[in-house]
Amino acid sequence: MVYTDTRDKSVKADFRTAVINGMNKETGGLYIPVSFPKLDTDFINKNPEPGFRDIAFRMAKPYVEGEIPDGDLLSIIGDAYPFSAPVVPLDPTSYVLELFHGPTCAFKDFGARFMARVMSYFNRNENSPLHILVATSGDTGSAVGSAFHNVPGLDVTILYPEGKISKIQEKQLSTFDGNVRALKVKGTFDDCQKLVKTAFTDEELRARLRLSSANSINISRLLPQSFYYMYSSLVVRNRAWGDSKIEEPAIIAVVPSGNFGNLTSGLIAREMGAPIAGFVAATNSNRTIPDWIATGDYNARPSVATLANAMDVGAPSNYERIAAMYSLDDVRRLFAAYWLDDEGIISSIKHCYEKTGYTIDPHGSVGWKAWYDIKTGAMEKLANGEKGDITKPGLTPNLPCWADKAVKKQAVGIILETAHPAKFGDTVKKATGSAPVIPGRLEQVMKLEDKAVPMENDYAAFKEWLLANLQA
Numbered sequence: 312m313v314y315t316d317t318r319d320k321s322v323k324a325d326f327r328t329a330v331i332n333g334m335n336k337e338t339g340g341l342y343i344p345v346s347f348p349k350l351d352t353d354f355i356n357k358n359p360e361p362g363f364r365d366i367a368f369r370m371a372k373p374y375v376e377g378e379i380p381d382g383d384l385l386s387i388i389g390d391a392y393p394f395s396a397p398v399v400p401l402d403p404t405s406y407v408l409e410l411f412h413g414p415t416c417a418f419k420d421f422g423a424r425f426m427a428r429v430m431s432y433f434n435r436n437e438n439s440p441l442h443i444l445v446a447t448s449g450d451t452g453s454a455v456g457s458a459f460h461n462v463p464g465l466d467v468t469i470l471y472p473e474g475k476i477s478k479i480q481e482k483q484l485s486t487f488d489g490n491v492r493a494l495k496v497k498g499t500f501d502d503c504q505k506l507v508k509t510a511f512t513d514e515e516l517r518a519r520l521r522l523s524s525a526n527s528i529n530i531s532r533l534l535p536q537s538f539y540y541m542y543s544s545l546v547v548r549n550r551a552w553g554d555s556k557i558e559e560p561a562i563i564a565v566v567p568s569g570n571f572g573n574l575t576s577g578l579i580a581r582e583m584g585a586p587i588a589g590f591v592a593a594t595n596s597n598r599t600i601p602d603w604i605a606t607g608d609y610n611a612r613p614s615v616a617t618l619a620n621a622m623d624v625g626a627p628s629n630y631e632r633i634a635a636m637y638s639l640d641d642v643r644r645l646f647a648a649y650w651l652d653d654e655g656i657i658s659s660i661k662h663c664y665e666k667t668g669y670t671i672d673p674h675g676s677v678g679w680k681a682w683y684d685i686k687t688g689a690m691e692k693l694a695n696g697e698k699g700d701i702t703k704p705g706l707t708p709n710l711p712c713w714a715d716k717a718v719k720k721q722a723v724g725i726i727l728e729t730a731h732p733a734k735f736g737d738t739v740k741k742a743t744g745s746a747p748v749i750p751g752r753l754e755q756v757m758k759l760e761d762k763a764v765p766m767e768n769d770y771a772a773f774k775e776w777l778l779a780n781l782q783a
């Protein structure tokens with residue numbers, strides 16, 4: 312596969328370059344494949360639907376062609392995904408896609424675990440380790456730490472702001488041994504990010520250590536997230552008639568979003584033939600994308616803190632990919648956009664629990680509420696010309712191409728549940744009155760010893776530490 316760039320279509324790169332570089336330093340753009348090959352229709356039309364890893368292999372294959380042979384790709388996928396993504400029905404036209412069955416109980420495991428193994432593969436003939444530096448405000452650090460732990464040839468240093476992340480998050484990223492370690496920085500997330508960015512531009516340091524990043528703009532994190540869209544849409548297509556008696560329902564993926572990597576992966580799956588009619592882009596009060604869809608003006612802004620904090624992004628980095636792949640009109644045809652404030656998050660966790668018995672996390676609750684509103688008249692109101700106030704929580708005024716299906720009650724929703732509710736136990740308890748059951752792997756990590764190394768918010772000290780502690 313040839314990769315090009317969101318800012319300069321004359322750029323041509325292979326997969327390895329796109330993965331190792333993360334972004335294109337020359338243009339500042341993000342890598343995207345030049346095409347999204349369709350999966351074989353016989354494969355897509357199989358009933359029962361193929362298994363998750365089978366889908367993963369077929370979907371990944373064209374993107375690594377000529378660079379990773381089939382046998383190696385199979386091992387990468389087998390090793391990355393000892394878990395799957397169950398589809399849980401809530402009612403005849405709503406399903407939850409549980410993306411929290413990986414080691415850190417959040418959907419980022421799907422992207423990070425594939426990326427780690429691909430990077431390790433591309434580093435296999437090097438004599439020195441590739442050092443990954445990550446600054447995190449919480450969730451990315453744990454997914455990356457866990458995904459890279461004990462993966463050969465790779466070494467990870469995570470920086471996080473001391474005292475500014477939750478207890479569970481801190482345990483999830485500071486208790487590793489071996490090739491993954493955490494530095495607790497006396498500063499903010501922005502300070503951590505600045506230390507990392509300074510390191511990347513430090514020629515003297517780079518001459519001593521091979522450095523790379525692992526952030527969510529990396530194409531090797533986006534591609535694997537498309538696997539579960541394909542998988543869940545095939546599962547739902549095969550069971551929807553039995554559940555809902557709707558002949559050919561429009562399948563809508565409802566995506567709680569922050570940086571919009573997850574949603575971009577959904578677009579890739581749709582391009583590859585997944586039977587997805589459209590999307591709901593669901594955000595918290597960081598409503599940069601809903602506002603863009605509503606007004607046509609894209610205005611990045613500082614993020615505001617919310618109860619769905621992994622979505623607290625005011626300048627979503629994958630906007631650039633979406634805008635490179637689709638016109639605004641296309642986006643308005645494909646997406647409904649919806650946003651919800653903190654009060655709405657609490658009440659929708661409660662509402663979901665009371666109506667369905669399902670305990671949903673604060674991120675997923677935004678998706679659940681969006682879908683519930685769409686099913687219970689919000690789309691019909693839009694179709695009748697009643698437009699809400701975009702400064703209030705709710706749907707943006709555009710009518711997607713699947714609006715008619717939604718109004719006729721011929722649409723089914725797949726709500727992406729991006730984290731396990733126990734990771735946000737306090738919020739969930741506040742909403743439902745009971746604390747979610749903590750999965751064994753989270754309980755286990757809470758018992759481990761915290762090994763984070765204290766670090767001043769000072770570049771010279773950070774550099775000295777790196778040089779003294781990392782293997783060249």
Ligand SMILES: *Cc1c(COP(=O)(O)O)cnc(C)c1O
Binds near residue numbers: 419450527569571574
């Ligand atoms: C990262 C994250 C999101 C947002 O995903 P994007 O790809 O950034 O849109 C949503 N929910 C949870 C739990 C996350 O960790």
